[in-house]
Amino acid sequence: MTSMRAEILESAARLFAAHGFRGTSLQDIASDVGCSKASLLYHFTSKDAILSELFAPVGRDLEAIQGKLAPLDGEQAAREAVAGLVELALRFRRQVKILLVDVDDLLCHPELPDVDSATESLVDALVGRAPEQECRVAGWMALVGIFLTCARGVDVSDEVLRVELTRGALRTLGRPTD
Amino acid sequence: MTSMRAEILESAARLFAAHGFRGTSLQDIASDVGCSKASLLYHFTSKDAILSELFAPVGRDLEAIQGKLAPLDGEQAAREAVAGLVELALRFRRQVKILLVDVDDLLCHPELPDVDSATESLVDALVGRAPEQECRVAGWMALVGIFLTCARGVDVSDEVLRVELTRGALRTLGRPTD
């Protein structure tokens, strides 16, 4: 018998990925787990806390990747970042899927600064601190190019994951600025 | 003085793009327009109807693009689709931004079959009716490759749009299948 917390996280992960954070209610999770809604709030202080916990390992790894990029130049940093992100993605398949699937929710959800700021810092580390959005987009486009190149010849499930990952990167910067 | 319907659509478009469909309440739109919430529902039968109307022209164009692809082979169809999608994107910047920003909402929102089915058909036309998700992903990956190639040498704002568009394509297929 697995622990209750783990079951909740597993159900929440699946439901968040399928319907988004906003589109998943506590009752949905409770029904999926097979317990009461109140039980969720016994194990986790809030709905946000469930999401936070799902993202925690991803956030830590993003920070670790970012740390490695500091001394590198642009192109090299991009390649290193791709390698790191792919490794991260393969290690935390489900969490990363949520991370990317749920970017819309996250962006409307500033209460999760750990992952958000980590991603932000990663972008800065990759393309520099140039304030212009254009520069950052160009940097990400280059990254995505490398990313797509690396993706060839990989088994399909990994490729799907890479698509998701690429999408997340694009998503972060494609967002309208107004 | 512009018409009330146009003002509502404009506000809704901006807010949907910024916060998503789910993240935007009727009261939010009403406040932005400067009228009452009830007034929105006088001009539109429902919140969904506002979204539907925003998507209507995009849906029609997607169908038109799809129609052109039928007699073409894979590679040629992909190039044609990219051209069509870019043209579409540039013509309906705002609507397309919403389309792409809001894909998460749409996928949890089967009440908008016109756009959804049009996109679906477009995918089928591009990569064939192969039932395997892998095949479709591979097709889209190829499309994205062409897409990124085409995107070089374009002014930045257009490029941002292309990033958004690419993201939407990736998004559609990257979605987990469970």
Add this chain to the structure above:
DNA sequence: ACAGACTCTGTCCGATCGGTCAGTTACGTT
């Protein structure tokens, strides 16, 4: 047997959601 901690739930709460409706205002026509 008892106490205390842990786990879980039924029930309630205030807030907010999309949507309805009766009624008021504004305005062109006669």
Add this chain to the structure above:
DNA sequence: AACGTAACTGACCGATCGGACAGAGTCTGT
């Protein structure tokens, strides 16, 4: 001035949301 219609609104509705809380059930050490 009187009327009809379109535009608009305040008040309200049922449903659902995240969350609070007291209490019941279960387990373990003494």
